[in-house]
Amino acid sequence: MAREIKSQEYRVALTPAGARELVQGGHEVLVETGAGVGSAFPDEAYQRAGARIGSVDDVWERTELLLKVKEPIASEYPRLRPGLTLFTYLHIAADEPLTRALVDSGVTAIAYETVETDRGALPLLAPMSEIAGRLAPQAGADQLEKPKGGRGILLGGVAGVAPARVLVIGGGMVGYNAAVIALGMGAQVTILERSVERMRVLEQILSGRVQLLMSSSLQIEESIKDADLTIGAVLIPGALAPKLITRELLGTMKEASVLVDVAIDQGGCAETSRPTTHDDPTYVVDGVVHYCVANMPGAVPITSTRALTNVTLPYVEQLAGSLRAISASAELARGVNVLGGRVTYEAVADAHGMEYTPLDDALAAGVA
Ligand SMILES: NC(=O)c1ccc[n+]([C@@H]2O[C@H](COP(=O)([O-])OP(=O)(O)OC[C@H]3O[C@@H](n4cnc5c(N)ncnc54)[C@H](O)[C@@H]3O)[C@@H](O)[C@H]2O)c1
Numbered sequence: 360m361a362r363e364i365k366s367q368e369y370r371v372a373l374t375p376a377g378a379r380e381l382v383q384g385g386h387e388v389l390v391e392t393g394a395g396v397g398s399a400f401p402d403e404a405y406q407r408a409g410a411r412i413g414s415v416d417d418v419w420e421r422t423e424l425l426l427k428v429k430e431p432i433a434s435e436y437p438r439l440r441p442g443l444t445l446f447t448y449l450h451i452a453a454d455e456p457l458t459r460a461l462v463d464s465g466v467t468a469i470a471y472e473t474v475e476t477d478r479g480a481l482p483l484l485a486p487m488s489e490i491a492g493r494l495a496p497q498a499g500a501d502q503l504e505k506p507k508g509g510r511g512i513l514l515g516g517v518a519g520v521a522p523a524r525v526l527v528i529g530g531g532m533v534g535y536n537a538a539v540i541a542l543g544m545g546a547q548v549t550i551l552e553r554s555v556e557r558m559r560v561l562e563q564i565l566s567g568r569v570q571l572l573m574s575s576s577l578q579i580e581e582s583i584k585d586a587d588l589t590i591g592a593v594l595i596p597g598a599l600a601p602k603l604i605t606r607e608l609l610g611t612m613k614e615a616s617v618l619v620d621v622a623i624d625q626g627g628c629a630e631t632s633r634p635t636t637h638d639d640p641t642y643v644v645d646g647v648v649h650y651c652v653a654n655m656p657g658a659v660p661i662t663s664t665r666a667l668t669n670v671t672l673p674y675v676e677q678l679a680g681s682l683r684a685i686s687a688s689a690e691l692a693r694g695v696n697v698l699g700g701r702v703t704y705e706a707v708a709d710a711h712g713m714e715y716t717p718l719d720d721a722l723a724a725g726v727a
Contacts, residue, residue: 360372360373360378360390360394360418360426361394361419361425362392363397364434364435365429365432365657366636366637367636367654367658368397368428368654368657369398370428370656370657370660370663371394371395371400371428371664371668372426372427372428372447372668372671373388373390373672374398374400374665374668375395375404375408376668377672377675378390378405378409378410379408379409380672380676381675381676381679382408382410384676384679384680387411388405388408388410388411389410389411389412389413389418389421390410390411390413391412391413391414391417391418392413392414392415398660399661400664420438422443423442423443423444423682424444424678424682425443425445425446425447426446426447426671427446427447429447429448429654429657430447430451430457431445433456436457436464439461439465439466440464440465440466441465441466442465443467444466444468444469444678444685445461445466445467445469446469446471446671446675446678447468447470447471448471448487448624449461449468449470449472449696450470450472450624450625451468451470452598452599452706452710452711453626455711458697458702461697462700462713463700465699465700467682467685467695467697467698467699468696468698469695469696470694470695470696470704471484471694472484473693473694474690474693475693476690477690479596482670482690483667483674483694485532485670486663486666486667486669487656487663487666488531488532488536489532490536490659490662490663490666491533491536491621491656492532492533492536492539492540493537493539493540494658494659495537495540495590495621495655496514496525496541496544496546496588498619498640498650498655499514499525499619500513500514500544502641503523507641507648508615508648509648510613510615510616512587514541514544514546514588515545521547522545522546522547523546523547523587523588524546524548524549524585524586524588525538525547525548525549525588525589526549526551526582526583526586527541527549527550527589528551528589528591528592528604529551529552529553529574529594529622530551530552530554530557530558530561530592531557531592533590533594533622534550534552534590535561535564537590537592537621538550538561538565538569539565541590542568546588548568548570549586550569550570550571550572551573551574551582552572552574553573558571576603579604583608583611583612584612584613585613586616587613587616588618588619589604589612589618590621591603591604591619591620591623591627591628591629591632593622593628594622594625595706598625598709599625599626599710600622600623600628602627602628602629602630603628603629604618604628604630604631605629605630606630606631606645609630609631609644609645610645612646612647614646615646615647615648616647616648617647617648618632618647618648619650619651620649620650620651621655623635623653624653629649631644631647632649632651633649634652634653635649635650635651636652636654637652637657640652674688674690674691674694678691685722692718695718698718698721698722698725699722699724699725701714701720701721702716703715703716703717703718703721
């Protein structure tokens with residue numbers, strides 16, 4: 360398991376508890392020095408679980424299955440190699456240089472975010488979406504404070520003073536969790552959703568506490584004018600986020616209102632969104648504060664590492680048992696984005712105008 364070197368990323372892909380499970384399953388576990396420190400897991404905790412501690416070179420060169428949290432960054436590209444299976448968040452539909460590096464290296468790259476159940480659920484994205492969704496109103500409320508550059512409005516208002524208006528675009532895992540926290544903070548919340556089925560679920564669980572409206576370009580145009588805080592939470596699995604907030608529309612938003620574009624890891628849902636980091640999370644375009652941190656859950660590593668590894672471990676155990684699990688498990692097969700120099704995830708190939716090879720064909724080509 361590798362240590363994360365992306366700015367302000369403190370999560371790790373395996374806890375000592377997970378390491379112990381793998382060791383008990385008969386596997387050899389190698390952990391990079393200091394990998395767990397940001398999540399409050401010292402090297403000794405992994406050693407007590409039966410793992411070995413190694414250098415960055417050991418971990419990248421000697422493991423067959425490498426667990427990470429975030430995508431490799433440019434300085435890690437030279438470490439990618441044939442024979443290595445990488446299991447991590449990738450989000451490569453929005454990252455052409457990384458897609459090409461993965462293809463050119465011959466690595467097998469399985470993306471957490473595209474592992475998908477037969478019912479279309481994304482089990483490895485869900486916990487991070489819960490966390491990012493819950494952080495979004497918190498980050499937005501902070502940025503709405505005047506000294507931070509915001510409008511200077513309190514999300515919950517006070518007795519006799521209207522609360523702030525929060526617009527959530529996309530009512531999936533991020534959107535629902537953002538709405539729940541924004542409601543808890545006392546804001547007036549509107550959710551725009553495109554799926555009628557999903558809206559019925561939201562209607563049941565939020566029972567009249569939020570305004571639920573069908574998402575359309577006209578509705579976005581109307582709702583965004585009133586919002587103090589807009590939260591971008593849409594997803595088209597594996598594909599780039601739709602640019603629902605055009606530059607023109609931005610001009611109609613309230614001065615010093617805040618846009619928290621959680622969908623930034625898929626390119627963002629505003630034309631003006633570009634990824635930022637926790638070091639420097641915001642920038643302003645046309646008077647609107649943009650908060651576009653691509654790894655929001657990285658801010659709360661103690662929560663995030665545990666939530667992530669709770670859901671990844673069963674898949675890690677399958678892969679550690681046999682790398683052939685990628686063809687035996689339909690869920691894992693959907694997670695394979697690149698194999699043997701080919702792009703095996705259609706939406707990624709489409710996003711970059713690259714050739715798409717179905718996984719079975721790529722596996723057959725690898726065997727031949
Ligand atoms: N920045 C971060 O740190 C971070 C962390 C976790 C997740 N995310 C991202 O947040 C986004 C949302 O993730 P999620 O887990 O909530 O996905 P999800 O699939 O649970 O929900 C997405 C929702 O968007 C809806 N949608 C699609 N197009 C729409 C449109 N035009 N208008 C309104 N709604 C629309 C879908 O119907 C769905 O209900 C993803 O891009 C995900 O990668 C970012």
